[in-house]
Amino acid sequence: MRTVVFDLDGTIADTSADLLAAANVCFRGLGHGDLLGPEDALTAFHGGRAMLRLGFSRLGAVDDAMIDAQYPVLLDAYGQAIAVHTRLYPGVVEAVETLRRDGFAVSICTNKPEGLAEELCLRLGIRGLFGALIGADTLPTRKPDAAPYVAAVRQAGGNVARSMLIGDTETDRMTGRAAGVPVALVTFGPEGRGVERLQPEALLDHFDDLPELAARFLV
Template identity: 60%
Template sequence: MRTVVFDLDGTLADTSQDLLAAANACFRDLGEGDVLIPEQDAGTALRGGKAMLTLGLERLGRYDAALVDAYYPRLLEAYDAAIDTHTFLYPGAMDAVHVLLDRGYGVGICTNKPERLAEKLMQSLGVRDVFGALVGADTLPVRKPSPEPLFETARRLGGDPAKTVLIGDSVTDRETARAASVPSVLVTFGPSGEDMAALEPEALLHSYDALPDVVLRLIGQNP
């Protein structure tokens, strides 16, 4: 079986505002108020919790790697408590997923979000059951850009890891696909969309309407 594997944050859903709120909860604990700005820092949010903490502490002139590590569990706690307040699925994402399923592709998620939080978010959004597999940052001993989480997602879907395509929104996703020797499709409608062309993926995706045909071109169709 050929498979289509999606990143989550910034690819299937815009999670940036809830992530930024969790980081700002940490900065309030430090007595600094809301340091990160939703309109300005969404791209950093989609690179993960430690990236947000690093940016905020640098902005304050207080960067310390130990402080980032110390507050990361607090960030996850705050995020867990309000994981879907502002998060939304990108327009057309689930329509495209259903078309892919109708065409016989296995469809799964490979994310660097902790598995438990990814599962919780997808359940909250009401779409977890649509995806045949979900591999998170801590599902395996390694995470993206190692190719192993991508391979594992394809295997859990009953697919051939060599016949998959990764849909993502970051240099991490591009490097993961390259390490796996499979094509990548990077979306341009996220906060960092203007930077995706420079990563030279096999395809850029400007709208989910085009995804089924892009997948067909890149990996063919199932028998």
């Protein structure tokens, strides 16, 4: 079965504001105030440790031990306020529903911890649209390793040889290369058309264009 695998943060939904807020809980707890703002949305899509590293770098030298200590605090804060400001990108639900009607399997492969990804998708009302969800801790490895992607395809009932990945970062581009599948990177995230530098097989300007794009790549 033809399969379209989606990244979550920065691809299906703009989660940056809630992620940044969780990181700032850590910094406030240490007496530093808010160290991250909306201009740091791109870093948010690279994960909790990246946000902590950026914030601490604004105070001087980065202490890896401090990042390790604050990461669980960040996850707890994020879990308590996971969908306050998060919004689905326009057209994603309609595109996924169209793909399903056209006979595609659809799944999610994310570097967000599986439990948080499941909770977020439930809160957004989209979990039932996807045949599988693979998170950062579902398997021993995470993207850009190919194994999580392969699991996302197979658990949805698909065939890796007839699959593609929709993402937004270099991690997704590298995952596609590792799995030997085409990648479409969205241009409506914080980097905009800057993702063109990663030379994906396709750019996706709006989810309205996804069904035709998937049909073209997955014959």
